[in-house]
Amino acid sequence: MRNILITGASRGIGAAIARELAAPGTRILVNYLQNEAAARTVVAAVEAAGAEAVLIQGDVRSEADLKRMAELAGPLDVLVHNAAVGALKAWDKIRTPQWDLTLESSLRPFWLLTRLCTLKPDANVIGISSLGSRRYIPGYVAMGVAKAGVEALTRQLAVELAPIRVNTICAGLVDTDALRYLPEGKKMVEETAKLTPLGRIGLPEDVAQAVSLFLDPRAHWITGQVIVVDGGFSVL
Secondary structure (H helix, E strand, C coil): CEEEEECCCCCHHHHHHHHHHCCCCEEEEEEECCCHHHHHHHHHHHHHCCCEEEEEECCCCCHHHHHHHHHHHCCEEEEEECCCCCCCCCCCCCCHHHHHHHHHHHCHHHHHHHHHCCEEEEEEEEEEEEHHHCCCCCCCHHHHHHHHHHHHHHHHHHHHCCCCEEEEEEECCECCHHHHHCCCHHHHHHHHHHHCCCCCCECHHHHHHHHHHHHCHHHCCCCCCEEEECCCHHHC
């Protein structure tokens, strides 16, 4: 049975990844922080697709919670680091605890949970980043730093964990709840859609399908890569 752990899987991109990877012969561990009702909706969708689903409440900032998650998960075929919580404020408006919160939830688990989990020899570790790791987005300074760290760590772990493969998806603007908290979020959506060659911002399913591509057996020679999934926005 293919064993998959997805952090932050109760909504948005994480939920879409869980639904995308759900199939008979698959066990998906759905991690969530607070919204149990949303997580149970994802579990129902996973089970409807013929997969086994396991609900795991846990805060990715807590080492104790990460240890418990790793023990419950058992040997993994796939580990997807999706959970991300943080302050969306200008650099001079962020308080120290908010800065620490962002890095502790979005970057540190990529290192720590990967270390704590038992990974099968042919396992895949996949991170979720964003274009804020490499270009300016208003109010995204702390998260951008965290995501840039995820991309750097992808390259380090790909070497140190080989033959386990480590890759990351760098997503463009995606239609999730996080947009409500971005300064000028509505304006950003409109302008990004106009500038995107494929004519729209991303959907959570776009990122989930890219994750699925990494897991295709034909991708067995791809590791240490950060693949941009943004409808062509970044080429302009």
